[in-house]
Amino acid sequence: MTASLPNLPFLETVPRFLFLTGKGGVGKTSLACAAAVVLAGQGKRVLLTSTDPASNVGQVFGTTVGNAITAVPGVPGLDALEIDPQQAADAYRAAIIDPVRDVLPVPELSAMTEQLSGACTTEIASFNEFTSLLADETSTAAYDHVLFDTAPTGHTLRLLQLPGEWTTYLSDGKGDVSCLGPVAGLDRLRHDYAGALAALTDPARTRLVIVTRPQRSAIAEAARTYAELRALGMSDAHLVVNGVMPTYAVTPPGHDVLLDAIRARETAALAAVPDDLAALPRTTVPLLAFNTVGVPALRHLLDGVDGFDGATMTPVGDEIPSLAEDFTSLRRLVDDFEADGNGLVMCMGKGGVGKTTVAAALALELATRGHEVLLTTTDPAAHLTETLQADVAHLTVERIDPERAIAEYRDRVMAGKGKALDDAGRAALAEDLRSPCTDEVAVFQQFSHVVFRARKQFVVLDTAPTGHTLLLLDATGSYHREITRQMGDGPRFVTPLMRLQDPSRTKVVIVTLPETTPVLEARELRDDLARAGITPWAWVVNASLTAAAPTSPFLRARARAESPSLASVARLCDRVAVLPMLAHEPVGAPALSELTATPALTPTTQETS
CATH class of the missing domain: 3.40.50.300 (P-loop containing nucleotide triphosphate hydrolases)
Known part of the structure; x- marks a missing residue:
C-alpha cells in the first residue's frame, strides 16, 4: 500500500491497479503519467499502460514508448507500455487463421479473414492484451502498481463490459464464427476474461479514478460513466476534477471578461455535480499555464495542489502568435x-x-x-x-x-x-x-x-x-x-x-x-x-x-x-x-x-x- 498523500485523495492507500477513465480530452493521460511519477518517486515499481488507440504517453514523457515495456528516462522505477491496437490485431488474426490456412477451402478462409478485419476485431485484440495484465498477475509481478490510462469513455465501457458478456457468450457458443474468431476455439480464454472481471470488481485490487473537467458536459459524462461502471461492480471510485482555473488567475475579477466567464461557468458546473459523484472522494487539480509535457511539468502538476504558485510558473510575455493567414472561418x-x-x-x-x-x-x-x-x-x-x-x-x-x-x-x-x-x-x-x-x-x-x-x-x-x-x-x-x-x-x-x-x-x-x-x-x-x-x-x-x-x-x-x-x-x-x-x-x-x-x-x- 502507498502512504497517505496530502491533497491527493486518489493516491492515498492505492491498490495494485489504478484505472483512470473519463470523457475524451479531460486530461487522463497527463494525470496518469503524473500519478505514475509520484508513486515511482516513493520508491515503488510502477507500470503505466495505455489502452488508448491514440496513446501519447511517450509524447508526454518526451521518449519513445511502444508495444513493449520501456523504462521511462529520468524516473527510476517507472516503466511504460502502449498497447498497439493494429499490431495486436495482426497477431490475433494470425493466431486464428494460420493454423487452418492449409486446411480450410479458400472461400471459407476469405470469409474468416473478412470477419476478422474490422475495427471490432482490433478492439478485441487490444482487449486480450489488457486482460492478460489483469488476469495473469505473474506477468506484472515485478510491479507494486499498474496504472491504466484508458481510451475515451465509450471505448473503455466496451472493454470493461466485455468480460462479463463474453464469459456468457463463450459458455453458450455453438462453434459459430464471429469477430472473436471461431467460438469453439476460444474456450481457453474464459479463464482470462473471468479473472479480469474479478480483478476489476475487487476494491482491494482495483481503484477506479473518474477524471473530469469543471464543465457541465464533462461532469454529465462522468456521472454516466460512474453509473455504468458501478453497475459492473467497480465499487472503489474516486473523482478527479482536472484543469480548474486557479484562484490567482481570476484576481481581481473584471480584468478579463472571458476569464471571468470561464470561472463562473466552472463554479456553476461544480456546484451542480450529481449526488453520486459528489459523494466520492475528490481531488481538484488546477489548470496550468503551460502544457504538461516532460517530467518536471508532470511533477509540478500534482505537487502542492493547494499551494499552487502561479506567479512563478506562469510564462512571462504579452505576445500571442498570430493565426496562420490561410486559416478560415x-x-x-x-x-x-x-x-x-x-x-x-x-x-x-x-x-x-x-x-x-x-x-x-x-x-x-x-x-x-x-x-x-x-x-x-x-x-x-x-x-x-x-x-x-x-x-x-x-x-x-x-x-x-x-x-x-x-x-x-x-x-x-x-x-x-x-x-x-x-x-x-x-x-x-x-x-x-x-x-x-x-x-x-x-x-x-x-x-x-x-x-x-x-x-x-x-x-x-x-x-x-x-x-x-x-x-x-x-x-x-x-x-x-x-x-x-x-x-x-x-x-x-x-x-x-x-x-x-x-x-x-x-x-x-x-x-x-x-x-x-x-x-x-x-x-x-x-x-x-x-x-x-x-x-x-x-x-x-x-x-x-x-x-x-x-x-x-x-x-x-x-x-x-x-x-x-x-x-x-x-x-x-x-x-x-x-x-x-x-x-x-x-x-x-x-x-x-x-x-x-x-x-x-x-x-x-x-x-x-
Whole structure:
C-alpha cells in the first residue's frame, strides 16, 4: 500500500491497479503519467499502460514508448507500455487463421479473414492484451502498481463490459464464427476474461479514478460513466476534477471578461455535480499555464495542489502568435457547402471536442439561408435539441436511437432468417444477435438510410465519438465489399461507402481542440479514414484562446501554449477553420449563430466573438 498523500485523495492507500477513465480530452493521460511519477518517486515499481488507440504517453514523457515495456528516462522505477491496437490485431488474426490456412477451402478462409478485419476485431485484440495484465498477475509481478490510462469513455465501457458478456457468450457458443474468431476455439480464454472481471470488481485490487473537467458536459459524462461502471461492480471510485482555473488567475475579477466567464461557468458546473459523484472522494487539480509535457511539468502538476504558485510558473510575455493567414472561418465553410449543393456533412472527432456544437452551427446557418436541412446524430450521448433550444424553419432534428435500431434489427432478422429454423437454430441465432458485434450493424442500417437522404437535401451528421464512428465506417466497408461481390459486373450501384468517398457528395469535417491529445487523436482518425478511402474535407479547431485574443496574462499564456497544436493542424489540412473560445456557452440559436457570423478571422472579430 502507498502512504497517505496530502491533497491527493486518489493516491492515498492505492491498490495494485489504478484505472483512470473519463470523457475524451479531460486530461487522463497527463494525470496518469503524473500519478505514475509520484508513486515511482516513493520508491515503488510502477507500470503505466495505455489502452488508448491514440496513446501519447511517450509524447508526454518526451521518449519513445511502444508495444513493449520501456523504462521511462529520468524516473527510476517507472516503466511504460502502449498497447498497439493494429499490431495486436495482426497477431490475433494470425493466431486464428494460420493454423487452418492449409486446411480450410479458400472461400471459407476469405470469409474468416473478412470477419476478422474490422475495427471490432482490433478492439478485441487490444482487449486480450489488457486482460492478460489483469488476469495473469505473474506477468506484472515485478510491479507494486499498474496504472491504466484508458481510451475515451465509450471505448473503455466496451472493454470493461466485455468480460462479463463474453464469459456468457463463450459458455453458450455453438462453434459459430464471429469477430472473436471461431467460438469453439476460444474456450481457453474464459479463464482470462473471468479473472479480469474479478480483478476489476475487487476494491482491494482495483481503484477506479473518474477524471473530469469543471464543465457541465464533462461532469454529465462522468456521472454516466460512474453509473455504468458501478453497475459492473467497480465499487472503489474516486473523482478527479482536472484543469480548474486557479484562484490567482481570476484576481481581481473584471480584468478579463472571458476569464471571468470561464470561472463562473466552472463554479456553476461544480456546484451542480450529481449526488453520486459528489459523494466520492475528490481531488481538484488546477489548470496550468503551460502544457504538461516532460517530467518536471508532470511533477509540478500534482505537487502542492493547494499551494499552487502561479506567479512563478506562469510564462512571462504579452505576445500571442498570430493565426496562420490561410486559416478560415466557419462561415466560409458554409459558403463552400452552399456552392456545391445538397450533400452530407459529417462532423467527426473524439468525445468532448465540440462536434455537436459545430454540427448544430453548420446546420443552423444552412437552414437560415433557406436550405432544407436534416441535423441528426449517431451519438447516444448527444443532445442536439438542448444545443439548439429552438424550432428553426427549414431545419429538422432527428436522432438515430441505438436501442431502437438494435431491437428492430434483431426482430427483423429473427422474423426473416429465423423463420425457417427449428427451435435449436432459432436459439442459436438469438444468441448470435446478442454477441458484442451486432449492435454496430444495427445502427449502421439507419446510418445508411441517412446517407442516401443527402441526395435531396443537406444532411449534417453529428457522429458518435471516434471509436464508434470507425466501427460504423467499418460496417460501411464490409457492406460495400459484400455488395460488390454480389453485383459483379451487373447493374451499376452506389453503396454508402462510395458516397462517403465522394467529396462532391460527402464532406467530412474533423473537429478538434488546440491541445496536444485532441490533435493527436484527430490525426489518428484522419489516418483511419484514409484506409477507408475517405479524405477529410476540412478541419475545425474549436474553442481557441488564440482566436479569442484574451487580455488576462494567464489566458494569454494558455493561448501561447496552443501554438504547436495549431501549427500541427495547419500541416495536416489545407482547409482549417478556427473558432474562438466564447465568453458564454454556445447553446441556443443566437449563440450558435455567432460561430458563423464572422466571414474571416481578424483580431477585432476574435476579441468580440
